[in-house]
Amino acid sequence: MKLFTLVFTLLLVTGCSTVYPNKDITGQTFPTITGQSLEKKILTIPNDFDEEVTLLLIGYVQNSQFDIDRWLIALDMTQTQVSVYEIPTIQGLFPKMFSTFIDNGMRKGIPKPLWKGVVTVYSDGEQVQEFTGNENSSNARVVLLNKAGEILYFYDQGFAVDALNNLKASLATQG
16 A cells, blocks of 8 residues: 555656756746745736846756755855845646645745745746756756846856856846
8 A cells, every 4th residue: 555655646746747848048028927935925926026137046846956055155155236036936736735835844944034035836837847948957947037027147057157157247237
């Protein structure tokens, strides 16, 4: 019986995941999606962003956090001034069913002052993954948006100093 439960759970988790090819989305308009911050505030992305530019660090699997953390550390160490949101984006029915459990787990590992900047996307998760592609899912999707939701910079190859410098150059042309 335990084996059946394990196999069923494994099929449910993997069966809900569709792989979409990666693509460059620079210049396109980011889709309108809804998520909830760890503070339990509903946000419509990109409409609820008030800054001239906003940086999204989108993660599709738990292992994306390693790449997101490298980006956050690099942005901090280089004193890059930009509003940043971490966007855990999960597709499928199974994660949606356990969203409270998943979000509570994130709250345990993230200091409370940072909760407003972590916005989990469940219902629109597949839409975002299809839009950016989700191959090499452990890599963060780095998306710089202007107020209109236009993508000014996009990168999905895992943290690299050259990519950071390109992002900073893109930010410099906005200021």
